[in-house]
Amino acid sequence: MKQTNPMLLIDFYKAVHAEMLPKGITKSVSYFTPRMSRVKRWNEVAMFGLQGFIKEYLVDYFNEYFFFEYRNKAIGTYKTVMDAALGEGTYGLQKIEDLYDLGYLPIEIKALPEGTLVPMHVPMFSIENTHKDFAWLPQALESLISAEMWHPMIAATVGHTYRQIVNKFYDMTCDDDIPKSKALGAFDFRGEECLQSAVKAGAGWCLSFLNTATVPTIPYLERNYNCDCTKEPVAFGSPSTEHAVMCSNYAIDGDEETLIKRLLTEIYPNTSFSAVLDSYDYWNVVENILPKLKNEIMNHNGCFLVRGDSGDCVDVVTRTVFKLWEEFGGTTNSKGYKVLDPHVKAIYGDSITVQRCEQIYDILEKNGFAASNVALGVGSFSFQCIEENGVLKPFTRDTFSSCIKATYCEIDGKPYPIFKNPKDGGFKKSQRGLCHVYTGSDGKLTFKDGYTSENLPLNNLLETVFRDGKLVKEQSLQEIRRVLNEGEF
Numbered sequence: 001m002k003q004t005n006p007m008l009l010i011d012f013y014k015a016v017h018a019e020m021l022p023k024g025i026t027k028s029v030s031y032f033t034p035r036m037s038r039v040k041r042w043n044e045v046a047m048f049g050l051q052g053f054i055k056e057y058l059v060d061y062f063n064e065y066f067f068f069e070y071r072n073k074a075i076g077t078y079k080t081v082m083d084a085a086l087g088e089g090t091y092g093l094q095k096i097e098d099l100y101d102l103g104y105l106p107i108e109i110k111a112l113p114e115g116t117l118v119p120m121h122v123p124m125f126s127i128e129n130t131h132k133d134f135a136w137l138p139q140a141l142e143s144l145i146s147a148e149m150w151h152p153m154i155a156a157t158v159g160h161t162y163r164q165i166v167n168k169f170y171d172m173t174c175d176d177d178i179p180k181s182k183a184l185g186a187f188d189f190r191g192e193e194c195l196q197s198a199v200k201a202g203a204g205w206c207l208s209f210l211n212t213a214t215v216p217t218i219p220y221l222e223r224n225y226n227c228d229c230t231k232e233p234v235a236f237g238s239p240s241t242e243h244a245v246m247c248s249n250y251a252i253d254g255d256e257e258t259l260i261k262r263l264l265t266e267i268y269p270n271t272s273f274s275a276v277l278d279s280y281d282y283w284n285v286v287e288n289i290l291p292k293l294k295n296e297i298m299n300h301n302g303c304f305l306v307r308g309d310s311g312d313c314v315d316v317v318t319r320t321v322f323k324l325w326e327e328f329g330g331t332t333n334s335k336g337y338k339v340l341d342p343h344v345k346a347i348y349g350d351s352i353t354v355q356r357c358e359q360i361y362d363i364l365e366k367n368g369f370a371a372s373n374v375a376l377g378v379g380s381f382s383f384q385c386i387e388e389n390g391v392l393k394p395f396t397r398d399t400f401s402s403c404i405k406a407t408y409c410e411i412d413g414k415p416y417p418i419f420k421n422p423k424d425g426g427f428k429k430s431q432r433g434l435c436h437v438y439t440g441s442d443g444k445l446t447f448k449d450g451y452t453s454e455n456l457p458l459n460n461l462l463e464t465v466f467r468d469g470k471l472v473k474e475q476s477l478q479e480i481r482r483v484l485n486e487g488e489f
Contacts, residue, residue, distance in 0.1 A: 005065055005069075005074065006062050006066050007099075008077070012085065014140045017136060018095050018136035019092045021135060025135045025409055026412075027135055028128065028135040028139065029128040030127045030404050030406045031123040031407055031435060032145065032404050033123045033430075034124070035400070037400055039393060040388055041161065041388070042400075043120060044118060045120075045153050045154070045402075046156035047113070047124050048153055048204055049114075049148070049203070049204070050114060050125060051475060052152070052220070053149060055223065057144065062105055063469075078093070098133060098134075099137070102131065103469075104468050104470075105468070106130045107138065107141070108467045108468075111124065111125035113480075115480035115481065116445070120400070122447050123435050127145070138406070146402065146403070147397075149402070150396075150397040151395075152204045154399060155202075155203070159204055159208035159209060160484060162208065162357060162378060163180070163209065163485070169371040173361075173371050174335070174337070174372045182211055182375075183209070183372070184211065184375070185212055185213065185349075185376075188201055188205075188213075188383050189202070189213055199214065200220075202214035202220075203217055203220055203225075205383075207477075208481075208485065211235070211238070212236075218234050221235070222234065225476060225480065232478065239271060239272075239274070240273060241273075241274070246275070246277075260285075260290075261296055271302050272303040272305065273304070274305035274306075274347050275307060276309050277306060278307075278310050282310070286323050290327065297328070298328070298343055303345050304344055304345075306346055307348065308348055308350075309348075313352060313356055317346050318367075321346045322369075328340065328343065338368050338369045338370065339370050347374065347377070350377075351381070352377060353382060353386070401427060401428075407419060407435070408433050408434050408452070410453070415453065415454070417432045417433035418432075418433075432450055433452060434451040434456045435447050435462070436456060437461040
């Protein structure tokens with residue numbers, strides 16, 4: 001959508017709502033809230049992606065394609081589309097002209113810190129106008145904000161879910177100095193809906209883990225979350241073969257052994273790498289070819305990661321660990337679990353899900369092996385859906401019923417609560433008035449609504465992050481990681 005007038009990034013009905021609002025309205029406040037979870041495993045959602053959205057859209061995009069655009073083009077483009085689609089005279093153009101002439105977005109956003117785990121029903125951020133003539137604007141931005149925000153939050157929640165599994169099994173079976181942040185990697189790029197989704201999914205994942213195959217995640221995080229990959233760990237990739245590499249070499253001489261030997265001794269003699277070995281017969285490679293290359297593997301100055309890519313992932317990766325132990329041995333760590341010789345490790349990246357990740361670690365633990373003997377790659381399946389009780393649940397905005405609802409306005413100087421309370425609406429009931437978000441006596445986030453601008457408590461956890469076209473409070477990637485992981489990344 002780059003180069004599209006940002007005032008056109010709306011649902012059509014937003015173009016006519018300003019004229020429908022009460023006369024004399026000077027203030028409107030809306031809240032973004034997860035109203036319910038459709039995933040039994042989740043009762044909290046990770047707050048993430050707002051800062052990136054603010055920088056890329058509310059600042060850069062609006063400036064380049066609206067405020068800094070020639071007036072005739074900025075206004076004319078909007079008018080052309082609306083005249084053709086809605087009809088001339090059905091919408092108000094003056095509000096768009098007034099906004100352009102103002103020269104910035106008269107909007108204030110107050111938000112919880114990114115990385116915060118937010119329970120259902122608790123507002124994550126608010127949107128309000130700062131200029132009395134633009135009470136229509138907060139809800140006019142609803143479509144854009146909603147579309148851009150739900151996906152990175154789910155991605156961050158997915159990453160956190162996997163990290164909790166890693167924490168459990170690493171604490172149980174691994175030495176304390178084994179890094180948990182490198183246990184899993186994201187292999188989802190090619191399976192995401194589009195480039196933008198892949199980048200934001202990768203960013204959400206990197207709040208919990210360092211390994212990803214999605215290269216553009218790094219410049220995205222550097223642009224938007226105050227980090228520098230040359231000075232700190234932002235994200236890491238790793239050398240690996242693919243089937244095109246394995247099959248093209250096999251086509252020449254029909255010999256898988258030669259390529260593996262060349263990888264170990266010529267191409268990566270001093271570097272850890274993974275090789276996909278199931279192009280033809282995975283178990284023949286593991287059971288027959290690798291033993292022939294034992295000297296090369298044990299003399300290799302790095303770790304050779306043995307990768308299966310088909311079959312039952314739980315069976316393949318755990319059996320691989322057992323076979324590697326039989327051939328290459330290892331040691332027993334301080335917690336009494338077997339650890340493979342550092343020259344070999346099992347890696348698997350096909351069909352990994354939350355449940356299968358847990359199964360793999362559980363089987364290893366029950367057989368006396370540390371969880372760190374495997375590296376798992378999480379694909380696009382985990383970022384787009386989850387399976388519960390045999391039911392596949394796709395991720396959408398409605399996974400958490402995330403919505404932006406107006407709850408408060410001021411008309412002719414008087415405060416009015418706005419609320420939605422459908423008789424048969426259930427979870428669709430909205431907050432009423434302004435909201436105070438705070439930490440309850442149980443240590444969890446909660447809120448109370450019903451306030452006006454005159455009596456809203458000062459110690460609100462929703463703090464201003466954006467005002468009048470500028471980002472006024474910024475978090476770094478490191479800070480967000482500390483928030484999400486309670487100080488331990």
